[in-house]
Amino acid sequence: MADAPQRARGEAQYTADVLLPGMLHAALLRSPHAYARVKKIDVRRALEAPGVHAAVGPEDVEALTDEPGFFGAPVAAIAANTVEQARAALELIDVEWEPLEPLLDPDEAVRRGQLTDEPRRNERGDFERALADADVVVEGEYRTQVVLHNPLETHQSVCRWEGDTLEIYTSTQYIWGIRSRVAKQLGVEPDNVRVVCNYMGGGFGAKNDPGEYTYVAAELARRTGRPVKCALTRREENLAAGNRNATIQRLTVGARSDGTITALGGEFVNAVGWDGWIAPTDGPMQTLYHCENVRTVTYGAKINTAPMKAFRAPGYVEGTFGLECLLDELAARLDVDPLELRRKNYAHSSNERPYSSKNLMECYRRAEPHWERRHELRTRSDSTWKYGAGLASQIWYGGGGPPSYAWTRVGSDGRITVITAMQDIGTGTRTAMAQIAAEELGVPLDRVRVELGDSARGPFASISAGSSTTPSMGPAVRAAAADAKRQIIEIAAQRHHLEERVLDISDGNVVSADGNLSSPLEEIVGLLENAQILGKGARGPNPTGMQVLTFGVQVAEVAVDVETGEVRVLRVAAIHDVGRVINPLGASSQVEGGIIQGIGHTLSEQRLLDPATGTVLTQSLDAYRLPTIADVPEIVCELIDKPDEHLTNLGSKGLGEPPIVPIAAAIANAIRDATGADIHSLPITREEMLRALEAAKQKQRGAPAAV
Amino acid sequence: MTINGVPREADVWPGESLLFALRERLGLPGSKNACEQGECGSCSILMDGTLVCACLVLAAQADGHDLVTVEGLGENGSLHPVQEAFVEAGAVQCGFCTPGLVVAVADLLRRDPTPSDDAIREALSGNLCRCTGYAKIFDAVRIAATRA
Ligand code: FES
Ligand code: FES
Numbered sequence: 090m091a092d093a094p095q096r097a098r099g100e101a102q103y104t105a106d107v108l109l110p111g112m113l114h115a116a117l118l119r120s121p122h123a124y125a126r127v128k129k130i131d132v133r134r135a136l137e138a139p140g141v142h143a144a145v146g147p148e149d150v151e152a153l154t155d156e157p158g159f160f161g162a163p164v165a166a167i168a169a170n171t172v173e174q175a176r177a178a179l180e181l182i183d184v185e186w187e188p189l190e191p192l193l194d195p196d197e198a199v200r201r202g203q204l205t206d207e208p209r210r211n212e213r214g215d216f217e218r219a220l221a222d223a224d225v226v227v228e229g230e231y232r233t234q235v236v237l238h239n240p241l242e243t244h245q246s247v248c249r250w251e252g253d254t255l256e257i258y259t260s261t262q263y264i265w266g267i268r269s270r271v272a273k274q275l276g277v278e279p280d281n282v283r284v285v286c287n288y289m290g291g292g293f294g295a296k297n298d299p300g301e302y303t304y305v306a307a308e309l310a311r312r313t314g315r316p317v318k319c320a321l322t323r324r325e326e327n328l329a330a331g332n333r334n335a336t337i338q339r340l341t342v343g344a345r346s347d348g349t350i351t352a353l354g355g356e357f358v359n360a361v362g363w364d365g366w367i368a369p370t371d372g373p374m375q376t377l378y379h380c381e382n383v384r385t386v387t388y389g390a391k392i393n394t395a396p397m398k399a400f401r402a403p404g405y406v407e408g409t410f411g412l413e414c415l416l417d418e419l420a421a422r423l424d425v426d427p428l429e430l431r432r433k434n435y436a437h438s439s440n441e442r443p444y445s446s447k448n449l450m451e452c453y454r455r456a457e458p459h460w461e462r463r464h465e466l467r468t469r470s471d472s473t474w475k476y477g478a479g480l481a482s483q484i485w486y487g488g489g490g491p492p493s494y495a496w497t498r499v500g501s502d503g504r505i506t507v508i509t510a511m512q513d514i515g516t517g518t519r520t521a522m523a524q525i526a527a528e529e530l531g532v533p534l535d536r537v538r539v540e541l542g543d544s545a546r547g548p549f550a551s552i553s554a555g556s557s558t559t560p561s562m563g564p565a566v567r568a569a570a571a572d573a574k575r576q577i578i579e580i581a582a583q584r585h586h587l588e589e590r591v592l593d594i595s596d597g598n599v600v601s602a603d604g605n606l607s608s609p610l611e612e613i614v615g616l617l618e619n620a621q622i623l624g625k626g627a628r629g630p631n632p633t634g635m636q637v638l639t640f641g642v643q644v645a646e647v648a649v650d651v652e653t654g655e656v657r658v659l660r661v662a663a664i665h666d667v668g669r670v671i672n673p674l675g676a677s678s679q680v681e682g683g684i685i686q687g688i689g690h691t692l693s694e695q696r697l698l699d700p701a702t703g704t705v706l707t708q709s710l711d712a713y714r715l716p717t718i719a720d721v722p723e724i725v726c727e728l729i730d731k732p733d734e735h736l737t738n739l740g741s742k743g744l745g746e747p748p749i750v751p752i753a754a755a756i757a758n759a760i761r762d763a764t765g766a767d768i769h770s771l772p773i774t775r776e777e778m779l780r781a782l783e784a785a786k787q788k789q790r791g792a793p794a795a796v
Numbered sequence: 797m798t799i800n801g802v803p804r805e806a807d808v809w810p811g812e813s814l815l816f817a818l819r820e821r822l823g824l825p826g827s828k829n830a831c832e833q834g835e836c837g838s839c840s841i842l843m844d845g846t847l848v849c850a851c852l853v854l855a856a857q858a859d860g861h862d863l864v865t866v867e868g869l870g871e872n873g874s875l876h877p878v879q880e881a882f883v884e885a886g887a888v889q890c891g892f893c894t895p896g897l898v899v900a901v902a903d904l905l906r907r908d909p910t911p912s913d914d915a916i917r918e919a920l921s922g923n924l925c926r927c928t929g930y931a932k933i934f935d936a937v938r939i940a941a942t943r944a
Contacts, residue, residue, distance in 0.1 A: 093883040094875060096888050096891025096895075097875065097883055097888055097895070098826065098866065098869075098875065098895075099827065099865070099866035099867055099894075101891055103892065105828065106825040241830040241927075242892045243830070289890065290828075290890045323831040323832065514890065677932075678886050678929070678931075678932050682889065682926075682928050683929070685929035685930060710836060715924055717921040717923075717924060718916070718920045718934070719917045721934070724929070
C-alpha cells in the first residue's frame with residue numbers, strides 16, 4: 090500500500106493524534122437508564138471543578154437529550170484541560186432522573202405498534218396460491234443478535250472555530266456528508282465548515298454521520314474559544330456508537346419436488362433501537378433466486394436500546410443467514426445437493442431490470458472443487474468431533490454512483506498528484522487511486538501521489554460506504570488522468586510535428602506508434618517550465634435501466650465437538666464476482682477481513698443486555714469477544730476479475746461488503762452437514778450449539794419410526 | 797527514562813498512564829490508544845526489553861527505565877524488517893493496530909526467530925485488528941522470520 094510505511098511507523102496522523110495548541114478535552118455524561126426523563130439538571134458544581142471550562146446540556150446541543158431512550162444516551166458534556174478532569178467533573182453534574190419502563194422486546198414493540206417507520210411490504214406474484222400448490226413447504230424462524238462495529242479508532246472529533254469558520258478533524262467515512270450535515274444543523278454556510286480526515290482507524294458503516302461527539306465539540310469550542318476534542322472511550326463505543334440491529338425472521342419456502350422454488354415469504358422484525366432506519370433484511374429473499382411469488386414485510390421495532398447504524402452490508406448479512414439456512418433445510422427435505430438447488434433456481438435476469446453483469450454461475454463452477462472436499466472431510470468425524478461443509482450464496486450492491494470528482498496535476502518534473510477530497514477509511518484507497526491514475530497515464534506507480542482528506546483542498550467526493558469507494562471514485566480519477574494525458578499528448582504532437590493519434594504514454598515516456606519517438610514525460614511537460622497540466626474528472630452515471638450488483642459464494646468447513654458444543658471453522662473458500670479487481674493484495678485482505686468479522690458475528694460477538702433493565706452488560710472488548718488471530722481459519726480467496734462492461738470507464742464494483750454477507754449461513758450449513766443440527770440463532774456459542782444438538786435429537790426421536 | 801535511545805523527561809500527574817505521557821507530552825503518538833484498559837495491544841511498547849501495554853503502566857513507574865516505542869524500531873528513518881514485512885504482505889489496512897502489532901512481532905521474533913503457527917497465535921492474540929482478518933499478519937510474521 091502506498092501509505093502503509095507511514096502507518097507501520099506510527100507516523101500517520103489519525104484524528105486520535107490531533108493535538109492543537111490550547112486544546113481542551115470533552116467528556117460525555119450518559120444515561121444510566123434505558124429509558125428515563127431528566128427532571129432537573131444542574132452543572133454548577135461541575136463548572137467549579139478543577140480545570141473545567143464549560144458545560145453543555147440538552148438545551149444547548151440538539152444531540153444531547155433530556156429523554157434518554159437507551160442506556161448510554163448522551164445527556165450532557167464537560168470541557169476541561171485534561172480528559173481526566175472532564176471525566177471527574179461529570180460526577181458533579183446533578184441530575185434528577187425519572188426512570189421509565191423500558192420496552193426491550195421487539196416482537197412486543199411490533200404488537201404495540203411502536204415502530205420507527207411504516208412497515209415495508211414487498212410483494213410480487215401470488216404467494217398464498219403458490220404456497221398452496223407447492224409439493225413441499227419448509228418454514229423456519231431465525232434470529233440474529235446485535236453486534237458492534239468496534240473500529241480500533243473510536244468515534245471522535247476535534248473542533249476549532251477560526252472566526253466564523255468551523256474546522257472539524259474527525260474520524261469519518263464521509264467528509265462531505267459531515268460538512269453539509271453540520272452546516273445545516275448549526276445554521277452556517279457549508280463553505281464555512283472545513284472537514285479534515287487524513288487517516289482513520291476503521292468505520293465499517295458506523296462513521297457516516299457527525300454524531301453527538303462532533304456537535305458537542307463544536308459547541309464547547311464555540312463557548313470556550315479553544316479547540317475541543319471529544320473522543321469516545323472504548324466503553325462508550327460499546328454502548329452508543331451504533332450497531333448491527335438484531336432481527337427475527339419468520340421464513341417460508343414452497344417448492345416443487347424437483348427443487349424449483351415457487352414461493353418465498355418472510356416476516357422480518359428489525360430491532361432498530363431508539364432511532365435508525367429499516368435495513369433491507371428482506372433484500373436477499375427478494376433478489377437472490379428466481380421466484381415468481383414472493384411476499385415480505387419488514388418491521389422496524391422501536392425499543393429502548395442504542396440506535397442501529399449501517400454495518401457492512403446492513404440487512405443482507407442478517408437476511409442471507411435466514412434465507413440460505415432455509416434453502417439448505419429445503420435441500421435436505423428434498424434430498425438434493427445444496428449447490429444444485431441454487432443452480433436450479435438461478436436468477437438469470439432480475440425481475441424488472443437486467444444485470445449490468447452477473448457471473449454467479451461461474452462462481453458456483455469455481456466452488457465445485459471446494460465443495461467436493463466435503464466427502465473426504467466427513468470421513469474424519471469420530472464420536473466427539475464431527476466434520477462437515479456448507480455453502481451459501483451472496484448478493485449485494487456495490488456499484489457506487491455519481492457524483493464524485495477528482496483532479497490530476499502533472500508538474501514539469503513529470504510527477505503526478507491526484508487531488509480529491511475523499512477519505513481513506515483504511516481500505517487501501519490511496520493505493521487504488523494511485524494505481525488507476527498511473528495506469529491511465531502510463532507512468533510507474535511511484536510517480537503518483539494522492540492528496541485527500543480535506544474538504545478545503547479538493548473537489549467533492551462520495552461516501553466510503555456501500556462498497557462504493559473504488560466504483561465511485563475510481564472512474565473520476567481515471568477520467569482526470571485521461572484529461573491530463575490528452576493535454577500532454579497535444580503538447581508532444583505540436584512539439585514533434587506528429588499527429589496526436591499516433592502518440593501514447595508508456596512507462597513514463599511519450600512514444601510514437603512507429604517507435605521513432607520516445608521522450609520522457611518530464612521532457613515534454615518540462616517545456617512548460619512552471620506551468621502545470623491540470624486534468625479534471627467526474628464520475629459518470631451508472632448504466633440506465635440496469636441493476637449493478639455483486640455476487641459470490643462461500644464454502645465453509647467446520648469441526649464441531651458434540652460434547653462441549655465448540656465449533657471450529659477450519660477453512661473458508663470465498664469466490665466473489667465484483668467486476669475488475671484493481672489491487673489484488675488489497676482485495677484479498679478485504680475478503681479475509683470480512684470473513685473474520687463474519688466469523689465473529691457467527692460464533693462469538695454479541696452485545697448483551699440485562700433483560701430487565703436494558704443495561705449493557707458487555708462494555709469491554711473482552712466481554713464483547715472480538716475475534717483474535719487465534720480464530721483465523723485457512724482462507725482461500727478467488728475473485729472472478731471480469732470487468733463489468735456496462736459499468737463506468739473502470740468496470741469495477743466494490744468489495745468491502747460482499748465477503749461478510751454469506752459467511753454465517755455457510756458456517757451454519759456446515760454445522761448441519763457435520764451434525765444434523767439446524768442452526769436458527771446467532772451467535773453459535775457453545776450453549777447454542779448444545780441446544781441445537783439436543784433439538785436435533787428430539788426431532789429424530791419424535792420423527793415417525795422410519796428404521 | 798530513556799526512550800528510543802534518547803534520555804527524556806516529562807512532568808506527569810500521579811495516576812497518568814505511560815501511554816498518555818508518550819502520546820501527549822513526549823510527542824510520540826505512534827503507540828495508539830484504542831481501549832485504555834489492556835485489551836487491544838495497540839499501545840504495545842518494550843520496557844527494558846519486555847513487551848507491555850503502555851496504557852497499563854503508570855508514567856511515574858517508567859522513571860529510570862529503558863523504553864522502545866514504534867517510533868524507535870527502525871534505524872535512521874528506515875523501516876524495521878518487521879515493518880517492511882507488514883508493508884510487503886499487505887498486513888496494513890487502517891493501520892491503527894499496526895504500531896502495536898509490529899512492536900509485538902519484533903518482540904516475538906527476538907525471543908523465537910522461527911515461531912510455529914501456534915506460537916504466533918499465542919503471542920499475538922492480545923493484539924486486536926478489526927480490518928485485516930489477521931491472515932496477512934501471519935504472512936508478515938513468516939516473511940519477517942525468514943529475514944531475521
Ligand atoms: S490501549 Fe492499551 S491495550 Fe488497548
Ligand atoms: S488494520 Fe485496522 S485495526 Fe488492524
